[in-house]
Amino acid sequence: MRLLLVEDDDHVAAALSAILARHGFRVTHARNGEEALQALLPADAPPFGVVLLDLGLPDQDGYEVCGKIRKRTAIPVIMVTARGDVRSRIHGLNMGADDYVVKPYDTGELLARIHAVARRTGTGGGSAADDSTPAGPRRSPAGPPGLVRLGQVSIELPTRRVSVDGTDVPLTRKEFDLLALLAQRPGVVFRREQIISEVWHTSWEGTGRTLEVHVASLRSKLRMPALIETVRGVGYRLVAPGPGAS
Template sequence: MRLLLVEDDNHVAAALAAVLARHGFEVTHARSGEEALQALLPDTGAPFGVVLLDLGLPDQDGFEVCGRIRKRTATPVIMVTARADVRSRIHGLNLGADDYVVKPYDTGELLARIHAVSRRTVPGESGPEDTDSGPAEPLRLGPVLIELPTRQVSVDGTSVPLTRKEFDLLALLAQRPGVVFRREQIISEVWRTSWEGTGRTLEVHIASLRSKLRMPALIETVRGVGYRLVAPAV
C-alpha cells in the first residue's frame, strides 16, 4: 500500500517511515500541507491507501489541509497529532478524518488503525449510507441476512423493518464482525456529526436493533470504548 506521511519534523518522519516500510508500506513524505496536496493530484502515480496527517504544519493548519483533501479525494485520513483535547478530535472527525491518533502513540496501535481504515474505505466500494449504487454481496451472519443494495434485513428468512439509521448502523458493524468500533467513530460515520449530544441517540439505536432482531447478544457493548458485532455460530 502507498501511504502519504504529512509531517514537518524530518526526524520523526524518518523514524516512522522506517517502521512503516518494514511492514510493507511504500511511504511518500510531505513536509507541508501544500506538498501533501500536490502529492494527491491524480497524475502523480498510483493512489495512496491512507494519509497520515500531522496538524502542526509550517504553511497551514492540518485541519485546513484535511478539509481540502476531503474535497478532492475519498482517501482515508488519519490525523496524528499531539493535540489531545476532545474539541480537536471532534473537529477533525467532522472535517472528514477517518481516525485521530494522539502522540505519543504505540506503533502497533497506529498500524492497526491504518489497516482498519484501509479495509473500511476501499476505492470503488460504497459506504453504509451509499449502498444502492451497484451490486454488492449480501452479508450473512448466522440467521441474519443483510442485503446492502436493497437495504433489506431478514432473520431466518423473516423480513425485519429497520429505520435508515438502524440499517446504516447495523451495516457498519456487520462489515467487520468482531472489530470494536469506538462510539465517536460510529457517530461520525453513521450520523455525520460529532459525539457531543449524540451519545444517547446511539444507545437508543443499539437497543432498538437488539430488540427488532431479537438477538440481544448480536451487538456487544465494550465498556468505555464502543460496540462490536458478534457473529452468531453457524
C-alpha cells in the same frame, strides 16, 4: 499499498516509516500540507491507499489540508495527532477524515486501523494485513455489490434490507445506519462520539442516551445480544457471529 505520511517531525516520520515498511507499506513522506497536496497530483502515479495526516503542520492547519484532500480524491485519511479532546476529534471526522488516532498510540492499533480503513474503502488494505488484523465484511461470491454477510446476518446496503437466516428484520433508518457503520469494520471499536457524528450528524452532548437505546433495539430485533459488544468507556464494536450462533 502506497501510503502518504504527512508529518513535519523528521525523527517521528523516519521511525514510523521504518515500522510501516516492515509491514509491507511503501511510504512517501510529506513534511507539510503543500508537499502532501503535490504528492497527490500526478495522475499517472500509482494511487495511495491511505493518508496518515498530522494536524500540527508548519504551513497550514491539518484540518484545512484534510478538506483539500477530500475535494480532490476519495483516498481515506487517518488523522494522527496529539489533539485528543472530543471537539477536535468530531471536527476532524466532520472535515472528512475516515478515522482519528490520538498520540501516543499503540503501533499495532494504528496498523489495524490502516487495514480497516483500506478494506472499507476498497483501497487494497488486505495486501499488507497480518493475522492480528480484524476480518473485514464478507461479501457473498455470487451476491451483488453492497451485500455484507456476518454469520447469519445479511446486510444489503443499496436496498437497506437486513435479514437473519433469510428472515427480514425491519429496522428504522437510524438502526440500519448504525448497523451498517459497525459492519464496515467488524472487530474494530467505534468511539461513541464518532458514531454520533456519522449516524446522527451532531455532537456527543445530549445524544448518548439515544445511541444506547438504538444499540439495545438492534440487539433485540436481531435476537443476537452478543452481536454488538460494549467496550466500556470507549464505544461499541460488532462481533461477527459464528455458524449456528444465536
